[in-house]
Amino acid sequence: MTTIYEQRPGISRRELLKRGTIGAALIIAGNAVISPDRAWGMETTALKPETMATLIKLARDIYPHDAIADRFYAIAVKGHETKAGTDEAHKTLIEDGIADLDKRAGANGYRGLGWEDDRVAILRDIETTPFFQAVRGDLVVSFYNQKELWPHFGYEGESYSKGGYIARGFDDIEWL
Amino acid sequence: MAAPYDLNDDSVVVIIGSGAGGGTLGNELAQKGIDVVVLESGARHEYEDFINDEWDSFAQLAWLDHRTTGGGWRVAKDFPNLPAWIVKAVGGTTTHWAGASLRFQEHEFKTLSHYGKVEGANLLDWPITLAELEPYYAKAEDKMGVTRTNGIEGLPGNNNFKILKAGADKLGYKECHTGNMAINSADRDDRMSCQQTGFCFQGCKWGAKWSTLYTEIPKGEATGKLEVRPQSHVVKIEHDASGKVNAVVYADKDGKLHSQKARIVAVAGNSIESPRLLLNSASAKFPDGLANSSGQVGKNYMRHTTGSVYAVFEKPVHMYRGTTMAGIIRDEAKHDPSRGFVGGYELETLSLGVPFMAAFLDPGGWGRTFASAMDSYANMAGLWIVGEDMPQEQNAVKLHGELKDQYGMPIPDVWFTDHANDVAMRNHAYQQGQALYEAVGATRSFPTPPYPSTHNLGTNRMSEKASDGVVNKWGQTHDIKNLFVSDGSQFTTGGAENPTLTIVSLAIRQADYIAKEMAAGSI
Ligand SMILES: Cc1cc2nc3c(=O)[nH]c(=O)nc-3n(C[C@H](O)[C@H](O)[C@H](O)COP(=O)(O)OP(=O)(O)OC[C@H]3O[C@@H](n4cnc5c(N)ncnc54)[C@H](O)[C@@H]3O)c2cc1C
Numbered sequence A: 001m002t003t004i005y006e007q008r009p010g011i012s013r014r015e016l017l018k019r020g021t022i023g024a025a026l027i028i029a030g031n032a033v034i035s036p037d038r039a040w041g042m043e044t045t046a047l048k049p050e051t052m053a054t055l056i057k058l059a060r061d062i063y064p065h066d067a068i069a070d071r072f073y074a075i076a077v078k079g080h081e082t083k084a085g086t087d088e089a090h091k092t093l094i095e096d097g098i099a100d101l102d103k104r105a106g107a108n109g110y111r112g113l114g115w116e117d118d119r120v121a122i123l124r125d126i127e128t129t130p131f132f133q134a135v136r137g138d139l140v141v142s143f144y145n146q147k148e149l150w151p152h153f154g155y156e157g158e159s160y161s162k163g164g165y166i167a168r169g170f171d172d173i174e175w176l
Numbered sequence B: 001m002a003a004p005y006d007l008n009d010d011s012v013v014v015i016i017g018s019g020a021g022g023g024t025l026g027n028e029l030a031q032k033g034i035d036v037v038v039l040e041s042g043a044r045h046e047y048e049d050f051i052n053d054e055w056d057s058f059a060q061l062a063w064l065d066h067r068t069t070g071g072g073w074r075v076a077k078d079f080p081n082l083p084a085w086i087v088k089a090v091g092g093t094t095t096h097w098a099g100a101s102l103r104f105q106e107h108e109f110k111t112l113s114h115y116g117k118v119e120g121a122n123l124l125d126w127p128i129t130l131a132e133l134e135p136y137y138a139k140a141e142d143k144m145g146v147t148r149t150n151g152i153e154g155l156p157g158n159n160n161f162k163i164l165k166a167g168a169d170k171l172g173y174k175e176c177h178t179g180n181m182a183i184n185s186a187d188r189d190d191r192m193s194c195q196q197t198g199f200c201f202q203g204c205k206w207g208a209k210w211s212t213l214y215t216e217i218p219k220g221e222a223t224g225k226l227e228v229r230p231q232s233h234v235v236k237i238e239h240d241a242s243g244k245v246n247a248v249v250y251a252d253k254d255g256k257l258h259s260q261k262a263r264i265v266a267v268a269g270n271s272i273e274s275p276r277l278l279l280n281s282a283s284a285k286f287p288d289g290l291a292n293s294s295g296q297v298g299k300n301y302m303r304h305t306t307g308s309v310y311a312v313f314e315k316p317v318h319m320y321r322g323t324t325m326a327g328i329i330r331d332e333a334k335h336d337p338s339r340g341f342v343g344g345y346e347l348e349t350l351s352l353g354v355p356f357m358a359a360f361l362d363p364g365g366w367g368r369t370f371a372s373a374m375d376s377y378a379n380m381a382g383l384w385i386v387g388e389d390m391p392q393e394q395n396a397v398k399l400h401g402e403l404k405d406q407y408g409m410p411i412p413d414v415w416f417t418d419h420a421n422d423v424a425m426r427n428h429a430y431q432q433g434q435a436l437y438e439a440v441g442a443t444r445s446f447p448t449p450p451y452p453s454t455h456n457l458g459t460n461r462m463s464e465k466a467s468d469g470v471v472n473k474w475g476q477t478h479d480i481k482n483l484f485v486s487d488g489s490q491f492t493t494g495g496a497e498n499p500t501l502t503i504v505s506l507a508i509r510q511a512d513y514i515a516k517e518m519a520a521g522s523i
């Protein structure tokens, strides 16, 4: 199981500073990826934690919604970690795909490229690869199907239990 | 109560599929006192069980057996295993459908005569006229409770409709209203009125929308003459030495095979499974499959020329609230070759929730262009294009050369490429749709490509001559007298209209014919 948990204790701010990765970047500690504000963390067993951090970045570059927190991208890609645990071929696909991204990005790797445009330029070159297709094809469901995100998009979801919209604004448009 | 029939009872009419065609035919026959067994692949979910969630509902109802697709259409690339979005459940795709119920126009039954020969198209006149079908259209509209017929009021317009209407007025379109919908605008037929929940595609939890699941089927069962056997997937139709069909072999939910004897067999598995079943039933006597002396079984696959236009406005629309498809513009449905194509198209309101919008707005799309479109979801309006597509012989449902299903039967491979006429029509419709929304202030609009096929037609087409098609004007196969086709695969051509009202009308008419021929002892 891959777990995402809130407020990972145990690592002190001092410890984090020592690792030199404070800032907007995701933190790698042991086998975990931790958010910079330490609001959540995610342990990996099948994939390398660095790989998971890059996947999260990649997910945001694929569907960049600036008002949506990293946590939701982490939830969206954690299926790859779970799948990699039982499916060696999938593990290889993801690890090799991420390694390739890092290679293309140069010395500091994919996450080290500061501008989204520079990362996207790399993605445009690999968008037809099985790796990219697998990540994007999964993400379009695992990301947008998160009910917690629907309010961001102004979508109200299930409506039967509320009696439909017959008395809740199905024809409330006023600006026309 | 539902009558259980014996497997060896060879007096029954066996219907394969319980959707628009099969469910209607079953009830109509049962009402006439004829014994009917409906075999249905899918499970029975009553309407309380439907789910107001796009992917969960898809998992509950969609036909997900292995299929492949090829050809020039974009669906082959984006959804290589999902050529069609249709249902495997009691009630068939009438659980998913939106309810738009339109009659064909007179000329659409005679396209070869009206349009003339179109290069690359396999046009043919239907062997019936609008006048012959009109009394059955009237019966179907009454049965289904279609709005704006039989004195039934139209549905109220939702936000998405209001935008469509404002745009239609700006462009000078004259025929725009909230549609002819098989959805109750007031309580009728022991079903309640539409509560504007906006999940028409996920099965109507109120039962306001007509579906054979909770209309035709229970009514038929109440006669004691109809048995519906869910989770009964037919793998083969068998025949006797004389060539008459006499039994069907089906797998139950545990995969165990049974053989149900039959006096008459009616195939209504929708336009991919119906021809597949006929082809998979090949025998020494019929080596090319049943009813296939013309070689047309599986050919001429049509799926309507479709596409969507979504548009973003400065202010909220909330298009997903309310009836999904209660809004139509009919002005472009005429045949007017001056537009650069034959046939016509309808424009109908449409909305998807966030999960499906992400999957279908621009399949494969990503990056800021895509994400910013999704960020504008609340301010979007949407419409769907549905127009007549050209039958083409190479567009076909074929048996896969290698892949087999769990019963050892070849899976269907659906081949489709647009005809130049289809492309010209779609481009015209995109332009009109985008102009319509821009006329009411859209800041951005998207010509969205066709979804996996919801309207599947033509693969066992009706023809005057046995050499041109698979069934005659009654849906009876030219080759085998007691074998019928009762779904949309009978369509000779597709018309611009959503097909279900015509499927239901043909099924009511076919029931009259079957009863008459049975009484006369000719089948
Ligand atoms: C999202 C959506 C919206 C739609 N909206 C509209 C609309 O507004 N207006 C309109 O006119 N049409 C609409 N349609 C199309 C409409 O649903 C179909 O045209 C109609 O249901 C087709 O009827 P049918 O009898 O041919 O097949 P179906 O209704 O699909 O029924 C076929 C049944 O046969 C069963 N079956 C298949 N093979 C076998 C087998 N081997 N053994 C046993 N059972 C089998 C299937 O499980 C299924 O239940 C819509 C479709 C979709 C998906």
Ligand code: SF4
Pocket: A164, B183, B193, B194, B195, B196, B197, B198, B199, B200, B201, B203, B204, B205, B206, B207, B208, B209, B322, B323, B324
């Ligand atoms: S909008 Fe109306 S018809 Fe559609 S699902 Fe809701 S109640 Fe049923």
